[in-house]
Amino acid sequence: MRLTNFLSLFALVSATAVQAEFSQYLSEIPECGIQCILQILPTSVCGLTNETCICENEDVAARTQSCLVQNCTVLESFQVANITALGCGREHPDRSRDIIYTTVLGAFAVLCVIMRMISRWEEGGFNPDDYFMAFAGLCMIPLLTTGDLSAKYAFGQNIWDIPTNHIVLGLQFFYWGEICYFTVLGACKMSILMFYLRIFPSQAFRNWCFSLLGVVTMAMVVFQLMTLFQCWPISYNWHGWKGEMQGKCLNIQAFNYASSAVNIILDFAILILPLPWLIRLKVGLKRKLSIIFMFSIGIFIFIVSVLRINFVNKFKASVNPTWDYTDAIIWSGVEVHTAVIVPCLPAIRSLLSRRCPKIFGIDTQADTNKSYERSRGRDIPRSKSFKMVSITTTCAPGKVSDEESEDGQRFSNSKVCFNLGDQMKGTVHTGITGGRLATFRSNEHLVPEKHDM
Template identity: 35%
Template sequence: MQTCLLQRCETVDAIDVAKIEAEACGRPIRTRKVDIMVPLILQIAGILAVLLRLYARWTMMPRLEADDWIMIVCGVIFTVLVVIGQIAGAMAFGEDIWMVEPDKLTLGLKLFFVDEPLYLATITLTKISVLIFYLRIFPNKSFRRATYATITYIITSMTVILFLQIFQCTPINFNWDGWKRDFGTYRCLDLHRLVNIAGGLSISHDLIILVLPLPLLWGLTTSKRSKIGISFMFSLGVFILITACIRLHYIAAFTHSLNPTWAFTDPLTWSGIDASVSVIVVCLPAIRILFKCGWSKLLSQNGTARGGLAQRRVLSAVRRKAQDPESADSKENTINARDEEVAEGVFATDVASVLSMEEKYDFIFSSQSTRMETHDSEPELELEDVVPREIHGSVGYPGGGSAKETS
């Protein structure tokens, strides 16, 4: 009956009648407020992930890189997104529309309208941060051109979607006042088509970012086990892809609902999960090395025989090379990876985990470029190849040629 009233009567009157009818007939009051609170766990974890990433980078390198600054901006926007989203959810969503007070419904829809561009900005910045990270660790010219093209594609498409989202209805205040159905003259885009296009573009971004580095990663002349581990770290983006697909499913269903405050519970929930997972996954590599170094320090303090012996062997090998720098071959091809390859476990994590903070600054995070040989015929990356400010390895990229020097 409530649905019939919403279809055939003025909205405000229909809501009042539906509420009276529900109370008179003793209908159970439905609520999904708890469901809206579920993403809060991941949202808090996302905020903590950004803070841990910044702490790890601040304590283990002399300066923050471009992708770190992007994540600082992203973290601020994400925090505002979480606060506004939780207020809007508690105020106007998770229950039937006839149970929501009109003033609260209007304010909740207004907050939701503000939250939408914050969501788009959050997921866009996480993607750009990952691509900037790619540019810092992979010197291959073909790969870099593909990465720049992907950045351009993401920025352009998300800017268009943001513009369409803001002006999906004119006047703009129809987005929060239009539910009353007495607004007057207005014009709106096809919301169903818009959300499908936006969701499809976002999924295409995730797929490209996920697949882009795989040829380079499998071209590394390291053991198969190392390749699998490295690929796993880069493939965590599959979780972002999954949540984006689930969110798109619920968003599409919402656009046809006559009871949006109830129907939008799932889209609101999965939007929060999607943004949170994106932020967490992007921060995981830095968090991983932070905990890895902490664990190595704990082993050293406890005097664990196995851990201590392994650390002494690594440090001894490093210092032997430092005392005899001429033993290392000169390298023509460079890769600017003083933090990621070593400090984030992409190529030589164990070296970073056993050095003191001063040695890390001198050895890993020097202002000079870290070096990497890029010929497929070279042997596997070995511990003895690691020297201060130089890491020797090999990257192969089908059809892309050898890597060149980057700064």
């Protein structure tokens, strides 16, 4: 950031301050600041003794700022700004707790990941989407740590109210937190897409998923690299504000607008990707709406991402970044924590329904058995070798040939029901109405006639 930007702090403090005993602080002002005051005040309308005028007159602040630019360093100008604030009786605002409070939501997000892992373990094992979410949960730990420490040392306060070494520490933690932020968001998107790949057998759908997965991966890597090298040398990120070293940075505001826009577009694409396939399900309206709702809970991630963009303009070359970035940091935290929580909700509900079926829903065993047709008046026993995704497509008139299946069962003039199964584990469950029941492997997909699912 340029020296002139930092020195405008004096103008801000002086123009908005209130009356107080100012003269007693003159001895603490750096020599360059004293020279500017003695040069400006005698020729101003305030004089040397009118404390109210000195604190509130904008012309005095502007002329003093110009003098400080020519005669003081950044650190000296901070000292002038801080003493001026004290002399004018201005309070030191502190919103660091607002940032720390978001870590509570982050801790809940980590808990959600843990509950998801417990649920999957009880159901028989983990899938690729669970591994990606576990990775996101692990990355949440350094993200929460850096967020908490950056607020403890610097962010949420005016930069001239903070000790120099604390400013450096706060900016360092903020820098590493930015990298964790993009990592967690990318891992969450990959987890959702891997979940799609696990349950949708349509090759057309899977092609779209793989394409989107490639875009998400590329975007995550690019944003991480741009964050890592947003300033050069890298130490310029936390030492450059002093004006004592040479360095250069990207246009921070443009970068944040671009990354936010790409993030929103990807969230929207992931949200609507399964809808065309879900709409074609021939099930009752209530059932169809419940299925679509389950796949649409990601809209909360999309909404938070859109709300956050209102504060992205704060991420820029600011004269007071530790204060100006506060709202943007809070909303970034809410966004990334929501991105972790939402994909875990279905697994959490499954876990809670097993623990407290009377409170959180019907028994999953009964729900699974009801999704099958009865064969000869008996329930189909539940296999322990796979997990069932409780989504059932419509049955289509079966034009299944009278060929023997691998288990020796024959089908004729039957109606074929297709249940979305676990593609990654090689099981797709099918039911036969008016005929006999069979279970097919994933390479023997039965699909409703004229419906590509």
